[in-house]
Amino acid sequence: MSTAYPTVGVASGLPRYSYSLRLLHWMIAVLLIMALMGGMTLGLLGYERLVELVGADMAGYAYMGHKTLGIVILGLMLLRLLVRVSQGTPGYAIDLTRTQHVVAGLVHFLLYVLVIAMPVIGWLATAAAGHPVNFGTYELPGFIAPDPELARTLFLAHTVVALCIMGLVVLHVSAAMYHARVRRDWVTTRISLMN
Numbered sequence: 001m002s003t004a005y006p007t008v009g010v011a012s013g014l015p016r017y018s019y020s021l022r023l024l025h026w027m028i029a030v031l032l033i034m035a036l037m038g039g040m041t042l043g044l045l046g047y048e049r050l051v052e053l054v055g056a057d058m059a060g061y062a063y064m065g066h067k068t069l070g071i072v073i074l075g076l077m078l079l080r081l082l083v084r085v086s087q088g089t090p091g092y093a094i095d096l097t098r099t100q101h102v103v104a105g106l107v108h109f110l111l112y113v114l115v116i117a118m119p120v121i122g123w124l125a126t127a128a129a130g131h132p133v134n135f136g137t138y139e140l141p142g143f144i145a146p147d148p149e150l151a152r153t154l155f156l157a158h159t160v161v162a163l164c165i166m167g168l169v170v171l172h173v174s175a176a177m178y179h180a181r182v183r184r185d186w187v188t189t190r191i192s193l194m195n
Ligand code: HEM
Pocket: 032, 035, 036, 037, 038, 039, 040, 041, 042, 043, 044, 046, 047, 063, 066, 067, 068, 069, 070, 071, 073, 074, 115, 118, 119, 120, 122, 123, 126, 133, 134, 155, 158, 159, 162
């Protein structure tokens, strides 16, 4: 049976992202899920409850771990943006409708913007709350003075942006499943780490 688009079987040689961009995509995907799950745990329990459950030392490590992970994601996202801008993106070898192009482009664009904004907001919220901005055992500059009102607003933004990222990830993964399982085209191999 012939299809209007290349299937995985005939996809070799079709345009795909460079190895560095594919590696960064999967590294960031794993770290982002860890940051979302870890952050939700911290947010839902709150500091006092966490201390009751695991003690002050472990609670401190949990906050330090979340902040460090977020800053690593920020660094990797900025690197990814630089590589993407310098290399460009591979063209699609199939006819996508205008709507598909616009929706895919918008979801990818919003993911870049929000995943970069998320750690920046967390960083500033932490500083505004008067807490240390930990990167492992180092303490980074907070850039803004403690301000409890601002801290509340920024932590609210940290929660709202997290929910938006989760919604976008669901859309993004659903589209990937549609290409891989329904259309069985080569689109997911563009970002796959395997040959
Ligand atoms: C991509 C990176 C990040 C993601 C995905 C992320 C995700 C989250 C999520 C989902 C929450 C829970 C929010 C809630 O339940 O209301 C949270 C809480 C928190 N995040 Fe992040 N975060 C990131 C980066 C950062 C960074 C860089 C910092 C600080 C340097 C930070 C500091 C915090 C703190 C202190 C909390 C706890 C707030 C509380 O106890 O209410 N986050 N994060």
